[in-house]
Amino acid sequence: MKSARRSNEPLTWSLFAAGGLLAAFLTPPLLLAPLGLLGEGLRFERVRAFLDHPLGALILWALIALPLWHAAHRLYHGLSDLKVGAHRLTYALCYGFAFLVTLYSGYLVWFA
Amino acid sequence: MSARRPYIRPMPRTWWLRNPVFRRYMLREATALFVGGYGLVLLWGLSALRQGEGAWLAYLAGLSHPLALAFHTLALAMALYHTVTWFALTPKLMPSRIGNRPIPARWVKAAHYGLFALCSLVILLLAAGVH
Numbered sequence: 001m002k003s004a005r006r007s008n009e010p011l012t013w014s015l016f017a018a019g020g021l022l023a024a025f026l027t028p029p030l031l032l033a034p035l036g037l038l039g040e041g042l043r044f045e046r047v048r049a050f051l052d053h054p055l056g057a058l059i060l061w062a063l064i065a066l067p068l069w070h071a072a073h074r075l076y077h078g079l080s081d082l083k084v085g086a087h088r089l090t091y092a093l094c095y096g097f098a099f100l101v102t103l104y105s106g107y108l109v110w111f112a
Numbered sequence: 113m114s115a116r117r118p119y120i121r122p123m124p125r126t127w128w129l130r131n132p133v134f135r136r137y138m139l140r141e142a143t144a145l146f147v148g149g150y151g152l153v154l155l156w157g158l159s160a161l162r163q164g165e166g167a168w169l170a171y172l173a174g175l176s177h178p179l180a181l182a183f184h185t186l187a188l189a190m191a192l193y194h195t196v197t198w199f200a201l202t203p204k205l206m207p208s209r210i211g212n213r214p215i216p217a218r219w220v221k222a223a224h225y226g227l228f229a230l231c232s233l234v235i236l237l238l239a240a241g242v243h
Contacts, residue, residue: 023147024198024224027191029232031150031184033239034175040241042172044165051161064154071148078141083125105155112162 012073012095019070022062030063051109061109065102072098143194146187153183199224 033042040046050056076094079085128134160171174180202224203217 019147020194020198023191024195025228025231026235027147027150028188028195028228029235030154031188031191032236034181034184039239041239043241044161044168046241047161047168051158060154060158064151064158067147067151071144071151074141074144075148078138078144081128081138081141083123101151101155105158108155108158108162
């Protein structure tokens with residue numbers, strides 16, 4: 001008997017759900033941020049100080065990485081709905097991109 | 113060679129155009145392009161923030177470009193659609209109960225909208241520069 005193979009689905013679905021939750025609450029008001037150009041909120045020192053705080057760094061990382069896992073999941077399944085591309089290829093492209101963005105934003109937030 | 117000739121129902125790529133429920137489903141899934149796209153806009157900002165004040169000011173100038181404003185407006189509409197559909201789904205996917213009594217879906221939804229209003233207020237105040 002072939003041993004049961006573990007699926008990545010619980011992990012990718014959790015990241016999808018976390019990203020979807022974050023995006024549902026925060027993306028609409030964040031998209032109004034260009035209005036913040038009128039105020040003091042986006043001054044370099046202020047945003048830099050936010051990034052230099054460990055909690056601020058964690059928030060920025062989550063705000064970038066998790067919505068990308070959310071988008072990767074929906075895009076992968078959407079492409080499958082539209083019968084575009086081979087599953088393995090679209091899987092690698094969608095989730096691979098989210099993985100790379102997670103690494104790069106993590107590097108920028110913590111180590112740059 | 114197998115003699116089986118199973119009937120496979122044809123499924124054109126455009127199956128979702130037929131029914132308004134499926135069209136709304138596809139629109140909901142398409143919001144992810146804007147949610148993810150905005151993640152990349154934030155990544156660009158983070159990278160500029162790391163490079164220094166000059167790069168940050170160039171990023172802010174880029175955000176006020178008409179094309180960037182058009183993207184933000186369209187993405188806002190799509191993100192709000194994501195919010196509305198997400199809040200509608202949550203009580204169905206995660207039915208909650210107090211003791212033995214189920215919490216009505218409309219309460220869960222109302223709590224979500226309340227928290228959404230609070231998040232929006234905090235973010236807009238921060239963006240306006242209030243401490």
